[in-house]
Amino acid sequence: MNQFIQVLLFGVTLGGVYALMASGLTLVFGVMRIVNIAHAAFMIIAAYIAFFAFTIYKIDPIISLLFTMPIMFFVGIAVYWLFFARIKGAARTGELTVLLTFAIAIIIEGILGYFFSNIYRSANPSYATQAIHLGPYILSEGQFYATLLSIGLIILLWVFLKFSRTGYAIRATMQNTSAAQVVGVNVERMSMFSFGIGMALAGASGSMMSFLFTFYPGKHWEWIAILLALIVLGGMGSLGGALAGAFILAIASALVGYYFGPTWSPITFFLALFIILLFRPQGLFGKKMEA
Amino acid sequence: MALLEVENIRAGYGEGPDILTDLSLEIEQGKTYCIIGPNGAGKSTLLKAICGLLHPREGSVTFKGEVLNKLRTDEILRRGISFVPQDRSLFPDMTVKENLRMGGYILKSRSEVEDRIEEVMVMFPILKERSSQQAKTLSGGQQQMLAIGRALVLRPEIIMLDEPSLGLAPKISQYIFDSIIRLKDTGMTIILVEQNARKGLEYADWGCVLDLGINRFEGPADTILNDPRIQELYLGRQGKASQEKTV
Numbered sequence: 071m072n073q074f075i076q077v078l079l080f081g082v083t084l085g086g087v088y089a090l091m092a093s094g095l096t097l098v099f100g101v102m103r104i105v106n107i108a109h110a111a112f113m114i115i116a117a118y119i120a121f122f123a124f125t126i127y128k129i130d131p132i133i134s135l136l137f138t139m140p141i142m143f144f145v146g147i148a149v150y151w152l153f154f155a156r157i158k159g160a161a162r163t164g165e166l167t168v169l170l171t172f173a174i175a176i177i178i179e180g181i182l183g184y185f186f187s188n189i190y191r192s193a194n195p196s197y198a199t200q201a202i203h204l205g206p207y208i209l210s211e212g213q214f215y216a217t218l219l220s221i222g223l224i225i226l227l228w229v230f231l232k233f234s235r236t237g238y239a240i241r242a243t244m245q246n247t248s249a250a251q252v253v254g255v256n257v258e259r260m261s262m263f264s265f266g267i268g269m270a271l272a273g274a275s276g277s278m279m280s281f282l283f284t285f286y287p288g289k290h291w292e293w294i295a296i297l298l299a300l301i302v303l304g305g306m307g308s309l310g311g312a313l314a315g316a317f318i319l320a321i322a323s324a325l326v327g328y329y330f331g332p333t334w335s336p337i338t339f340f341l342a343l344f345i346i347l348l349f350r351p352q353g354l355f356g357k358k359m360e361a
Numbered sequence: 362m363a364l365l366e367v368e369n370i371r372a373g374y375g376e377g378p379d380i381l382t383d384l385s386l387e388i389e390q391g392k393t394y395c396i397i398g399p400n401g402a403g404k405s406t407l408l409k410a411i412c413g414l415l416h417p418r419e420g421s422v423t424f425k426g427e428v429l430n431k432l433r434t435d436e437i438l439r440r441g442i443s444f445v446p447q448d449r450s451l452f453p454d455m456t457v458k459e460n461l462r463m464g465g466y467i468l469k470s471r472s473e474v475e476d477r478i479e480e481v482m483v484m485f486p487i488l489k490e491r492s493s494q495q496a497k498t499l500s501g502g503q504q505q506m507l508a509i510g511r512a513l514v515l516r517p518e519i520i521m522l523d524e525p526s527l528g529l530a531p532k533i534s535q536y537i538f539d540s541i542i543r544l545k546d547t548g549m550t551i552i553l554v555e556q557n558a559r560k561g562l563e564y565a566d567w568g569c570v571l572d573l574g575i576n577r578f579e580g581p582a583d584t585i586l587n588d589p590r591i592q593e594l595y596l597g598r599q600g601k602a603s604q605e606k607t608v
Contacts, residue, residue, distance in 0.1 A: 159375060161375070161376070235466075238459070238462070238463060238466070239466065241452070241454075241455070242452050242455070242463050242466075245452040245454050245455065246450055246451065246452055246453065248448075248450055249446075249450030249451060249452060250452075251414060251434055252414070252434065252444055252445075252450055253438070253463050253464055253466050253467075253511065254434055254435030254438045254439075254466055254467040255435070255463075256433065256435060
């Protein structure tokens with residue numbers, strides 16, 4: 071029983087970070103109806119920024135999100151203007167955006183590989199290897215901070231979406247794009263802004279990733295696969311769904327890893343993906359998509 | 362000078378063909394217009410071209426002497442033209458109150474929006490009763506009232522309604538038409554697109570018959586109602602109009 075709770079705690083502290091990573095992806099999908107395959111590649115960029123800030127300037131990776139978030143926000147705005155604004159209204163926009171984000175992911179991977187080579191990296195601030203003792207249980211200090219911070223950021227995002235005027239406009243666009251246009255929401259601007267926020271969240275995720283996991287330029291393929299499983303489970307475009315999906319799968323993968331061995335842990339995500347697509351393709355909290 | 366002038370507009374979607382080929386129409390202040398015509402005649406397209414959801418390829422839309430062609434929807438809303446689309450276009454997961462608030466999205470002052478929401482709730486008391494309910498839980502008639510109410514938050518000079526009675530039971534659709542009369546009594550200019558042409562014309566001052574993207578015929582609503590040619594071609598014989606509604 072003790073072991074079970076220990077594994078559960080491990081899963082929970084992982085879940086918050088997964089939720090943060092998934093929240094940006096699901097927000098962008100919700101507003102723009104595009105699956106940003108490059109989301110995890112942007113996380114890797116931010117992880118490199120945080121890594122070098124730590125190794126060269128001794129800036130704590132957690133503090134680094136103060137600049138990875140704004141940097142990635144503006145990168146997001148630029149990417150939106152350079153690419154997405156141009157293909158808007160084209161025939162087959164849906165297919166085009168998948169190809170486009172796929173290409174962006176490959177380009178990012180190539181550029182990062184050229185400059186930083188493919189060696190595995192990970193920042194190691196003191197808390198990355200420390201443990202917090204909770205009675206008989208042990209929590210990784212780094213994971214604990216990262217999860218708390220992630221949940222904090224998600225709450226901030228929720229408050230922003232729920233109460234600000236722009237938040238209303240973004241939710242309106244998510245729920246019914248044409249209705250949003252009818253009441254005078256500038257849908258184009260909301261899409262750009264949401265993409266920026268999505269990228270800022272990828273930036274924060276990258277800062278966390280820099281000390282929680284090892285990374286290298288090609289690592290984003292593994293991450294995007296996991297993140298897609300999380301948001302498909304929760305229901306694409308639903309923030310609450312991303313949160314639930316992240317915790318459910320983080321805990322499930324921790325349990326699978328413990329009882330069947332760590333090599334089986336990654337398969338949890340894909341198994342969950344298959345099952346959910348077979349039985350509830352709209353996700354746990356998603357609505358059935360209308361054609 | 363007419364309040365709103367549509368002159369020789371040509372319009373269509375994306376790279377598709379022209380839906381409106383050469384359409385002209387004059388809207389006078391305070392009158393109610395009913396636009397009828399077969400499916401695909403361009404009725405909804407006309408309304409979208411007026412409110413900036415679609416930019417005309419040629420021709421002009423002029424409101425109080427100002428050309429609206431290139432303006433965004435929010436800029437046109439600000440000038441006093443509101444649109445209630447055919448599918449009602451609500452925000453399903455937002456409450457009735459939040460939907461009404463979104464109606465005042467382009468207004469800066471929150472207290473002003475709240476005041477206007479109160480006015481709308483006086484007009485449609487059911488919206489007050491249901492104010493904290495999600496829009497998706499409302500009945501069809503209530504959703505239509507919410508959609509109209511949301512457009513009224515801006516106190517528009519012109520309100521354009523696209524098929525407000527579509528899919529509603531006769532009693533409910535009667536209530537919606539009565540509300541339109543109440544709007545008319547406040548001096549508002551109304552442009553109504555109705556599949557149920559007979560019903561729409563009964564409530565309008567002026568009727569326009571659209572066909573293949575042009576304004577084929579227009580005149581006082583009762584003249585159109587009783588014109589044998591129009592009856593034959595567009596209104597259908599007795600009783601046929603009500604069947605059309607279910608299409």
